[in-house]
Amino acid sequence: MSTLSALFMRDMRLAIRVGGGAWMGVLFFLIVVTLMPFAIGPELALLRRIGPAILWLGALLASLLTLDRLFAADQEDGSLDLILMGRTPLQLAIIAKALAHWLTSGLPLVLAAPVLGIFLNIDARAMAVVALTLLAGTPALTFLGLIGAALVVTLRRGGLLVPVLILPLTIPVLIFGVAASNAALAGPVPFGTPFTILCALSLASFVIGPVAAAAAFRHAE
Amino acid sequence: MNLGEHADFIVGAYAAAAIIIACLILWVWLDYRAQTRILAELEARGMTRRSDRANSPSP
Amino acid sequence: MTEGRRLHDTITPPNKAAMPRSGLANPSRFLAIVEPVLPWLAAATALAFALGLNQALGAPDDYQQGATVKIMFLHVPSAWLGMFCWALMSVAALGTLVWRHPLADVAGKTAAPIGAAFTLICLVTGSLWGRPTWGTYWVWDARLTSVLVLFLMYLGVIALWRTVEDPSRAARAAAVLTLVGAVNLPIIKFSVDWWNTLHQPASVFRLEGPAIHPAILTPLIVMAITFTLLFVTLHLAAMRNEILRRRVRTLMLMQAQTAGET
Secondary structure (H helix, E strand, C coil): CHHHHHHHHHHHHHHHHCCCCHHHHHHHHHHHHHHHHHHCCCHHHHHHHHHHHHHHHHHHHHHHHCCHHHHHHHHHHHHHHHHHHCCCCHHHHHHHHHHHHHHHHHHHHHHHHHHHHHHCCCHHHCCCCCCHHHHHHHHHHHHHHHHHHHHHCCCCCCCCCHHHHHHHHHHHHHHHHHHHHHHHHCCCCHHHHHHHHHHHHHHHHHHHHHHHHHHHHHCCC | CCCCCCCCHHHHHHHHHHHHHHHHHHHHHHHHHHHHHHHHHHHCCCCCHHHHHHHHHHC | HHHHHHHHHHHCCCHHHHHHCCCCCCHHHHHHHHHHHHHHHHHHHHHHHHHHHHHHHHHCCCCCCCCCCHHHHHHHHHHHHHHHHHHHHHHHHHHHHHHCCHHHHHHHHHHHHHHHHHHHHHHHHHHHHHHHHHCCCCCCHHHHHHHHHHHHHHHHHHHHHHCCCCCHHHHHHHHHHHHHHHHHHHHHHHHHHHHHHHCCCCCCCCCCCCCCCCHHHHHHHHHHHHHHHHHHHHHHHHHHHHHHHHHHHHHHHHHHHHHHHH
């Protein structure tokens, strides 16, 4: 167990000290939210109506783009090989890394969402609801995303391959995240239904993601 | 045969399917010809598989 | 030197006793079995097409949609084949990862473009069916949207095959992705269905049309069988091509190696 916590603390420290990851993600989130009105138009009523959707899309794209720092740095300096050769089960090691990654990349997005909601004329209650759904849903985005990060870890020119592979898998999370937000704000569907499904998706991804990523690493030899 | 007022769409759908299927068949066929041609070239140059040289050809 | 021997092993293991005995596991045996069968399969497919098209074009008009129901004979079977193909790729993926079957990755790699093509047929015919029926070239109904996502996943797997340089690594990565996709596809289907009913509570945007009665069912089944025969023929032929391609690769590498040694 101490190996896992050591790995977790190492990743946390690296993310916080080296920095860039969390802020870059939030910055991208801000830019995407800023871009939307240029495309959609500045009409506030419309922006408020689709505000939750815009925030969710921005968070989705931002969390995808921060994924490359999950395994790439370790792969480059050889620590990934050490993890693979270690006695700790690979799936658990991946969970530890993914958890650290979510805390330092995903959670900032959740915290930034209400602030960005100001630009979309979203009221306080809506901000809280969207933030709650993001809190429940961004772990799923991280844990599904790490599958893509694991598959392409050895590629030099992965490019857009990770988003291309992972985005279709994140569609259910997006559907239920936005549906839960809108349900709390407008109805008629009760908030509980899509929200519990969203939580279930996150829980399922805690299993699917590390298992698939471990398989990708193991069989790459 | 009367295809009704929307005949264009019906014809279009069947034509699109035919084109896509034709592309598939073409791809498989051209790939086969390319690979066999390269293998024949390599064979002519004396490169053969070890199993072809070591064993008698399988029937 | 050991590097070269390892490459040969993918096709011609030096120890004859190590060569798989079961008919279809050994690539050479596979070719020996499949190559004579292919022309017959192709003929059967052509025959099935003749029969199917005859049935489809002779089918009676639907009382609601008129003759455009004839498009359904392409749209529905291609959807079935698109899904069947991913199921087949999933079995192949298990073969690669779990049972280490030598031909499993060949089966998976060659199935992907064929499955993508069938999914594309489904999307295009669905679009052309929607235009006269519902007025627009695209509707975000549950089935079309799910098929679109499936199409995107096919393209993703194909992209992965083409981007990872090392073939065995690509095979395993694609296998993992295929299985992840297989697990997620029911979740995606459920989510899209839910999303669709959420946004269209009243109207029934179903491109299946009314209940299927026998005069429509028979051509549908025949076309489904036809498409399946087409898939099997194309898939086996593509597997044959891929085996030949790997032989070429091995020989080229051998050639480069001996050239380097002299």
